[in-house]
Structure formats: C-alpha cells, structure tokens
Amino acid sequence: MTHPSDTGPAPVLALKGISKSFGAVRALRDVSLELFPGEVHALAGENGAGKSTLIKTLAGVHRPDAGQVLLDGAPVVFHGPGDARDAGIAVIYQEPTLFPDLSIAENIFMGRQPRRALRRIDHRATREATTALMNRLGVELDPDRPARGLSIADQQIVEIAKALSFDARVLIMDEPTAALTHSEVARLFGVVRALRDQGAAVLFISHRLEEIFEICRRVTTLRDGAWIASEPLDGMTEDDLVRRMVGRDLAELYPKQDVTPGEVALSVRRLTREGVFTDVSFDVRRGEIVGLAGLVGAGRTEVARAVFGIDRRDAGEVEVDGRRLTNGAPSTAMAAGLALVPEDRRAQGLVMDLSIERNIGLTGLGTTVRAGLMDRGAERSRSLDWAVKLRVKYARIADTVNTLSGGNQQKVVLAKWLATRPKVLIVDEPTRGIDVGTKAEVHRLLSQLAADGVAVLMISSDLPEVLGMADRVLVMHEGRLTAEIPRTDATEETVMAAATGRAA
C-alpha cells in the first residue's frame, strides 16, 4: 500500500492483517488500514464488502479472528465497545442504536452524564449540553423528547450528536448521511472539518461518492472483504473509485428510459392526516416514475403510509386502477396491485429473524398455496428467483436476513415487493445505504418496471436520484404539496426552493 509519509505524524489508529468470519461468511480477509490525525479517511466498497464489520472491529464490537489493532503504534485488544470509547474512539453505527424510552439528552450522554456531588446525575447540565450540541448541528430537537417515534433522519442526527459529544480523537461514521438531505449533510461536513482541523482522525463511510470526494483526503477500498487499495483521492475520478470497488466499469447510474405515460394507475385525492399532512392530491400514470422530494420530516413517508393503508387517513380518497381502497387496510391495497417499499428496512421492511426465503415469501402467502396449504416448492423457487434477479449476496437462502449487509437487506426488501408484480410501486428511500453498483441496478430495475407499465412513486432524499430518475417531481413542505415540476425544468434550485417553502 502507498505509505503516506507525507502525512507527517504517525497513525493514531491502525489495523494490521485483520480477518473476521461469521460462521461460513468471511467478512474480512487480511485487511489493513491507517488513520492519521487531522485527516478524513474514506472507506469505500460495495454492500457486503466488509466496511461495517471493519469499523465494528475497530470499535471493539467484534474480536478479529486474526490480525491486530494498533493505537498510537501500540497493539491493543478491545474487550468491548467500552474499551474503544475509553481509548477515545467515537463511532456512529450504520443502524441507529437509540433507547426509545429515554429522552434524547439521556440517549446522548448515557453512561457519562455530567455529575453533581455524590456522583449524582446533573440533569440540567445534561439538557443544556444537549441543546448546545443540537445548535452546533443547527437542528432543533427537544432534549426531553423520548427517542421513540423519531424519524430515521432524526435518529441519525441524535447519533451524530452523541458521537460529537465525546470530543474523540478518532471519529468513525458508518453511513451517517444515508438518511440526511443536502443541507443537513452540509452542516455535518462543516462540523467534521472543524474536528479535523482540531487534529481528530475521521473515518467516513458513504455510498454517495460525491460526498467522499467533497470531504475526504484518502480512501481505502474493500471488495468482498479483501483490501484493494489505500490511496489519496486527489487525481482520482469517481469512475476510478467505482472501478476499485466493483472491479469493473459501471453502467450508467441513472438509466432512465423515456416512456409515454399511460392512463392513471394511482390517484390520490385530498388525502389528509391530522397534524402530519394536509390535502395531498396527485396522480401517477402507468409507465411513469414520479419523484416525491422534500426535506426530512416533510411528511412524505406519512403520505406513503396512508396511501398504502398502514395509517388510517382522516380524509381523502385513494384509487388504484379506479378501484377505491378501503381505509387502513394494506391487504386490500396489495390486492389492488399496490406495493410499498418502506423507509425503515429493519423494522418495517424485513422480519429480521426470518430467513431470506421466508421474508420474500411473506408477500406471496396468498399465491404460493395449493388447496389452502403452503406450496413450499413454489415459495422457495419464487424467493430464490427474485433473490438472484436482484443479485442479493448471501450464503444460503435459509439464512436469517440479519446476517446480511445493509445494502443486501435493502435488496431483499425490493425482491419481496417486486415478487408481487405490482401495478403501482411506492418506494421510500429505495437506495438509502445502497452502493453505487446496486444503486444503478435498482434504478435500472425501476425504469425497467416503468417501461413495463408499472406506475412508480419514488420518495427520496437523494436529490440527484430524484432528478435523474423522475418524469415529474412532486415536492412536499411541512405536510403540504408545494410544487409539481416536470422533468424538463426540475433542478436542484427549483426543487430545494419548493422544499424549503421559499419560492414556488
């Protein structure tokens, strides 16, 4: 590997020849990595490449099967996350790890609350420190609000605040931006730069390459758990990086096929849900991909939930192919040909303890039956069929999905719903936490589906994705539809303007 002698100081934290297996899966094979103070280091790789496993090893969550962790050049063994934390390593894990019943303030300071006399907790100080952190991130979250019910994005923010509160020497972030919109990402990067300039070492994981290029100095690439390269980013192009990750050249990221929209497949009229969104009306036609953009918390997910029938709507109508859907009944929505790929894959998309086969099978309970009994053969082939179609990376179709990497889990969710061959497909953050390669596949899939006459409603906080894929862009702001912009005049500016409620 190119040893960066130019970076001057010795690495704060280094991995040497790390290997880690889970049962039959070899997540990491002889991986090495060096983190230097005052630099932001990117960790790139496809879904399942081993990024999260690597950082979990750094954080003392996993014990490596082989290899060693060096802190300031001296080998250390972390017996648990506590050890790593005490060594000054702060970690933002890929999946938010909050205590739903505790207040945001407690979530952030759990285990190290400011103390008063007799080691009693100083609640006031805790609250104030939290407010300070929130201001630093430029967000407004009530420190006393319990974490339960926070949107994915809000949860991610709390995680970031938690990591910052350590003033750690090493800050590790596993896809912190996956759930965030541009402006929030900008804020985050501001803070990260400040930390870097104070001499902290930062390890940054993201599937949004532009982010990597924006903030990182060097990048380490993994492929199938093996170390590929560690090198400076300047002089590299996105394509170079992608080639490193995927090992081949990448097809176009937004392969949008032009189609002439057919008749209306999904029609939403004056949909309203007290206190969350109001008077939302729109149509989606066959073959059309409609983007639904907006700031986090705009209510997009809530709209999707209400349309699909997860939440009861207080007012309004939803029609699929002219069939009016009963209020609050997902089963009838499915029967009508509606499918929803939800935002939170762990809680809503997948039953984490069930196998890949069974998870995909769940949406087919009505179809893979013979004489009222399950037709196991049909169930399995249906699941295998789609798992392969979407190139899910797994050891056995009978493995539980919680052994899959984030991105592969997302693919299983997609498989599960595409298997129902829907007429109307609503996808909420379909590519959140998915690597470029897969992203391109998902996009290809979506536009393929559209081409085949499926009506697609795509909720996404990833603006380029919306602009790249959507025929029309709907924009929500504080629970209202504020704009409908045709593909031709949809730009970052127009959309953001409508999303922040400034113009439009």
Added chain:
Amino acid sequence: MTVTAPGEAPATEVPEAGATRLVDRVFKMRELAILAVFLVMIAVTQAGNSAFLSEQGVKDLLLNATILVLVATGQALVVITRNVDLSVGSTLGISAFAAGIYLQGGGNPVVAVALAVLLGIGFGLLNGLLVSLGQVPALVVTLGTLYIIRGVDSIWVGSRQITAADLPGGFVDFGSGGLSAVPYLAMIALAVLVATAYYLRHFGGGRELYALGSNPEAARLAGIPVRKRILAAYTFCGALAGLAGALYLARFGNVDSGTGSGYELTVVSAVVVGGVVFTGGSGSVYGAALGALLLTSINSVLPALGVSSVWVLAINGVLLVLAIAVDRIVALRVASALKKRNARHA
C-alpha cells in the same frame, strides 16, 4: 425536526420549556391515574363504612400493603431491564422459614432479618447469573427456579411450621406495632422505596437499567456493563423478596412450606397495574408500589363494604383490567401529544 435556514437563530428555548412541562406532566400522570383510582376507592369505602379509616383501619391498610410493596419494588427493577422474576414467591417463603427456624432456636431478630435478606440475595444471584450469563429467557428460567426453590423449601420444611409461639415476643409485636397509625414495617418499606426511586432517577447505574431495558443491543454498544446490571437488578429483587419474607414472619407469626406460593402473579399484577411495561425501559417503582397498595387495598375494601367474599375475586380481576386500560389510555395520550409536537416542528 427542521433544518434551520442559515442565519436564523435556532429558537430552541420556547418549545423546549413547553415540551418539558408537557412531558413531565404526562409522565407523572401515569402514576397519578392509579393514585386517583386508589383514592376514589378509599373515599367510597369510608363513605360506606365509617370504621374503615379508623386508626386500626389505616394501620391495617398499610400493613397489608407493606410486603407486596417491597416485593413489587424489586420486581419493578427487574421488569425495567426487560426481564422478570417469577421466583419471588418461593424466595419469600423459604427465607421467611429460614428466619423463623433461626428465631425458634432463640436467635437475635436483627440477625434473623439479615439471614432472610442474605438468602434472598443468594437466590437473586442464582437467577441473575442464569439470565445474564446464560443469556436465556428470564420467563423460563425464573419459572424454573420458582419450582426449584419451592420444591427445596417444601422438602426442607416438610410439615414443620413456625408459629407465633416460637418467636420472641418483641419480634411479633414489632410486626404489628407502629407509631400511631403508621406501622414500623410500612416505614421500612417506604424507606426502601424512596431510596430505590432516588437511585433509579439520579444515579448512572439506575439510568442504565432503563437504557438496557429499552434497547439491550444499543446498551451493549454504549459500553454499558449489561450483564453486571442485570445481575444487580436480580440480586436486589431477591434481597427485597428475602426482606419481605422476614417481615411476613413478623407480621403473620406463621410460616409453613406453602408460604408465598402463587405470590408471583400478585406481584406481577401489582407491577403491571403500576404502569411498568413488560417490554422494559419505562415505568417507576412508585407506580409499582401504588399498584401494590391498590391491589391489597381492594382485598380490605370489599370485606369492609360487606361485599360477600364470593364477589371479591371477580371484582379484583375487573379492577385490574380497568386499571391497565386507564393507564394505557393515558399512555396513548402521551403518544398523540408527542406526535402533535412533531408536526409542529415539521
């Protein structure tokens, strides 16, 4: 959550203050709901029978609640960590007998109580070790130890029994005595209760119990010594069950191999009525204690009102369901309140 446009100063203070008050109010209400039910019940009874709140009457109310309050407090701690201890009844029984046997041999009451507590701690540790180290479902394990301890108890006790005659007079008098209407036993229970509540609210260890009940995986990642905490919770629960055993002996002056059997359901009911949820992470020991007070009082109220004992059980059950329902409706109100605030923020 919103993104404050650059330049605009984040107006955090206003909503925070408001929110704080709201949340606090609402969460206090969870206990308030039970307290209300309790007070109404007492009032009605007093109206129907003026003798009810006589000095003797009040004393009896408190005495009856004491033992259940203690055990429920311990149980609450365990339930908060998303576990449960079904073996408390057996533990209470066996430690009561141990203390009794010791006193029968002319032992010193203080030592006897200590003995009971130690025995409780022992069994608490056993449960704690099985659950935290063995990492096996608490329900099964403690149901197992419920049987084991009960069995060992009845083999050891056989047909022997401790009667008031075997106990030093001072011990028995202590069991029924008190300062005017406030029994000594109740004071002990209250002290334990307040101390526990304070610890849970104001000490790191206490908060960590809530944390790991709320999300065990996250607790591990936050570097909380999960096993240690769970072990501590069970030990404490066992200790209180042991203490309760000693007090039972003082109170009823009578212990045999059946003492405390079937108690687990009562305790769990008290905790549930008290608004401590079984999915862990929420609820308070005050709630549990109120639940205990409510349950035991029902058993005094109905006879005092002359309700035929045939009805007691049914009314008990219905009240139990009602109490939970009320609590639930309050909880729902909390949720909707939060959602509304959410929307305001958005």
Added chain:
Amino acid sequence: ATACGGTTKEDVKNEGGAAASAGKADPDAATKKGLTVGFLPKQVNNPYFTSADKGGEKAVRELGSTFKEVGPTSATDTAGQVSYVNTLTQQQVDAMAVSAQDPGALCTALKQAMRNDIKVVTYDSDTKADCRNAFVSQASAEDLGRTEVQLLAEQIGHKGEIAILSAAQTATNQNTWIEFMKDELKDPKYKDMKLVKVAYGNDDAQQSFQQTQGLLQEYPNLKGIISPTTVGIKAAAQYLSGSKYKGKVKLTGLGTPNDMRTYVKNGTVEAFELWDPAKLGELAARTAVALASGQITGQEGETFTAGAMGEYTIGENGVINLGKPTVFNAGNIDDFDF
C-alpha cells in the same frame, strides 16, 4: 323421559350408584399381616394431616403391615389427588385411606381401585358413599357444629353479633358443620345471638387475616368469631392479638394446641376444640386393615375392635365416628402436644 331430547339431572336421578361393597363380613377372621396401607391426605406437609398420618403409621406398624404416604402439595389440586389414587391402584396396595379434596372428583378413580379389590377408607372428609367402603369421621358433624356454638355462647354470655370464618367455600365438612351451627342457633337460648356473616379465608393465612379485619370493620360491635378451620382460627387469633380487639372479641373454633398455645396464654382465646388427629389417623388405619382382613365390609351395624381404642360400630352409609371432640383451654392445653 328426557327433556327436550337431552339428558337432564332428572334422568340421572334414577341411575342408582352401584353398591360399594358386596361380600359377607367375618368378624372372627384373623387380622392379616404384611398388608400395604397407603395414606392419601388432602395435602402433604400439612401439620394436621401429618399428625393424623403419623397416628395411622403407628397403628399400621403395630398390626405388622407396611405404611406409605403420598399426596399433593396443594389442598386444591384435585387432579393431583386423583392421579395419586391411580398410582396407589397401580402399586396394588391392599387398602388406602383417603381424605378427599372433593366428594365427586375422586369417585371414578376410587371405584377403579375398589374394582381392583383395594379397600378404600375415607377420613377427615368424605366422598360420595358409593365411592368408598367406609368413612372415619373425626367427630359427628353434628357434635362439632353444636359444641362450637355452645363454646362461644358461654364466652360471650349468650348475646351479641357473631360471625363464622370458614375455609374454602367448597369444603364439604366445613359446610355441614356450619349448617349444624345455624341449626343450633335456632334454639331459643341463643335468641340474643345473631350470626351476621360467614366469611371464607380459603385456608390461606393472609386471606383469613384480611377477612377477619373485614368482619371487624363491617360489624364494629361483633362479639365473637367461630373459625372451624385450623388455618383460619390461627390467622384470626394472630390478627386479634396484634389489634385493639384483643380479648374484647372472642374467638373459638377448631385449632391445634401447638398453634393456639400462645393465644390461649396471652388471653386472645379462651377455649377452642379439636379431636386428636393422631387418633383419627389410627382409627382410619385400623378400619382399613379390618376391611382388608375381611372382618368388616362397611355395612351398617358391623362392629370391630380398634386395638386400644376399643370397639367401634359402623353407622349408616358406612360412617364410623371417632367420638366427641376435646375442648382445650388455659387449664389443659399444656397436656397436649400436636
């Protein structure tokens, strides 16, 4: 005739129960040795039954046979008791002495046992008559019921409100006694006494405790309580002795001297009564052996000698009476230890 085509209580009335025991009794038959007699109390670990079964064991030994005791750990585990009857049947004991938790529940199993010519004696509480060969009664229900009322009446000077603290509502013997108490109270000499309530403590210390409290709160000028159950009287005494009612509210009923000694001495209780459980057990054992030896069959009028206890005659429905209960008070209580 079946009502609306179904089987009703009426139809069943005519289905007579099969006579318990046939065969001819031979009073002079030799007492068999080497028999196995199984005792099945309502509940093992229960002090009362333990002393009863001890008495039984002593007798069985004397008669040169083998004694064994089995039983459930809970006094309400009828199913458990049934399966113990089955177990004894399987083990081919020669006779069993059973204290039935339920008059009906054990019938099928007991008949099954008798069909495998095992002699069945019930003691302390009976089953339906056709489900056993003989019932050894601790004292005629009548004696008990009436004497307890008399005891209390003397203590409260034949006037004032009284209450009864019983065990489980379903306890057969309790209920028969209570019937006789009510009947006794009809006598004009009790005209100033009023039975205000029957409370049930389910033979559970804590419940009996709270029931007593309830009684006293509900009837502030209650003068006396009768508790015809050892658990109940003990709990009531414990509550009274720790409350302001000590000595003011009289308490009597059925209790064991060892349980009650303190309360008699500290003046909470003047007098109470009980038969000697050991004797009850002994008589049950001797009856069982007599049956197994063919000296009796359980028919009314048959007589047999129960060792030192003297001669007993079988009354109607195969009931054998132990005799009058003993009254315990400060004077004599120290002469007893059970």
Added chain:
Amino acid sequence: MPDSLTRAVRWDTVVGALLVVVLLLSFTTVDGFGNALNLSFLIGNTLPIALIALPMTLLVVSGEIDLSVASTAGLSGAVMGALWNQGMAIETIIPLCLLLGVVCGLVNGLLVTRLGLPSLAVTIGTLAAYRGIAQIVLGSDAVTDFPSAYLDFAAGRIGDTFVPYAFLPFLVLLAIAVVALHATPFGRSLFAIGAGEEAARFAGIRVRRQKLILFTVTGLMSALTGVFWALHYASARYDNATGLELSVVAAVLLGGIDFDGGKGTLGGAIAGVFLLGALQNVMSLQDVSAQSQIVVTGVLLVLSVLGPRVARQIAAARAGRRAATAPDPKTPTPTS
C-alpha cells in the same frame, strides 16, 4: 451455521427424543408403568394440559400469551354445573359452555388488539375475573351427578387398550393445529407476526384479525377443556383446573417455544406436555415425593433453555472452524 447443525440442535427434536427415552426406560424398568390402565391414566390426566397447549402454542408463536385459560376452563365447568342443576339438558349445556369460552377469548382478544394492551397484563386480569365469575355462578356447590354415559366417555378407555376415548378427538385437534401452524399461510403469518409485528403489517398481514382469531380459539379450547375436566373428574366446581395455566406454560416452554414469539413447533410443545406428564407418573410410581417432583420440573425448565444455548455455541464454534478453511462465498450460491 449450516442447516444440518441448526436442525441437529433444535430443542423440540431433543424434547421428542427425551420423551421416547423416558417412555422406553419406564416400560422396561418401572413396574406398573407399562400396563394399559396406567398409560390410560397418564394420557387422561395429561389431556387437559395438552388440549390448552394446542392454541397456546399458536398464541405464543405470534408473540402473545393467555394466562386466563385455566380460569376460562373453570368458568365453563362452573356454568356447566349450574345449568345442570337448573335441570337443563347436557346436550344443550355443552354447546353453551363452548360459546361462553368463545366470549371469554373474544374479551381477551379485543382488549389486546383494540386497546393494544399487553396480553400478559390483560390475561392476568381476566384470570382473576373469570375465576371470580365462576365462583359467583356456582358458589360452594360441587356438581357430580352428570350422566354416566358422558362420565364414562371422559374417564373411560377403549376396551382394555391404553387409549382413552377422549384421546381420539384430541388427536384430530392436534392434527388440525399442526397443519394450521406449519402448513398454511395463516401459520406462516403467525411466525412473521411473532418475529416482527410491524414488518408483518407492512407485508399486508392482518395482524389484529389473526390475533383476535387466536385468542378466540384459545377461549374455545379452554372451555372445551373445562367441560372435559368436569366430566373426567366427575366434578364441576368453581376452582376446577386452578393453576393449570402455569403447567401449560411450563410444558410449552419446555417444548422449546420462544416466548419472544416467532419460534417453535407444535411437535415440541406437545412433546413437552407429555414429557412432563410421563415423568410425573413415573416418579409417583417410584414413590418420589411431590416436593421432589416439583424440583425436577424446575430443573427441566432451566435445562430446556440452557441446553439449546450450549448446543448452539458448540455448533457455532464448529462452523467457525470449518469456515476458516472454507472457500469464500462468492455471490449467490442458491443451492442449499
């Protein structure tokens, strides 16, 4: 870890094996066990637990629990006795009792699904309530004079075989339950609900409806058990079957049903039920005191959860060692 291993260490199979071993040993070594009469006793006395264990297993798999089953049984028994005393015909009484069970189940189900209350809490409440109502209905009576035709059916056995009459209907019910849980979409959805309720809802599974059905069926079966109990023991009392819920729970747990929901098989549960039944029978025959029997039950329960865990760790360790030498799994290997 590989399927072979997972299957090898599945606890329900272990329990099944254990049951067989116990039976074989008892046949050969315990006299009085093997004969038809005793076996019929064994089965007869275990049937009530087994009957309730059927719906309870489904309920637990879907992540809920019903502790009021014993009280429901007691209530239906009490009502049966009361109506019988009224002189109503048994043929009308029994359906009424079953209907009552359905109502009891519905009440539990509605409280849980509509108000979203935790089933543990609700059913502890109704446990007291139903038993209390039973006490009000029948008071201190003990009704014993049911028609002998029915008593014989409930207590008797087929000729001199070890098979009680009541065992045959049970087998039918068992078959139905097994199919329902393991071979129908309904059963599949229960596992999904138990393991991830929200995800199940997002997959269009009608969670509340399924749960309501389960609670209702549980009520029905409990009532049936109550009727059977009253006839089997020829005694209808308000306190019939008291404490049965713990025995059921214990047996089901022993059978390897995970109370967090989403795991377990009916085979395991029923094996657990009869394992406990057989052990108690044998121990009684061997003059093991009731107290010691309690201890044994407890130890078994603890082992039932420690056992599989230890096995799993061993398995994982082995798999780990194998992986070290295994070729790295490239993208899909859809053959397993």
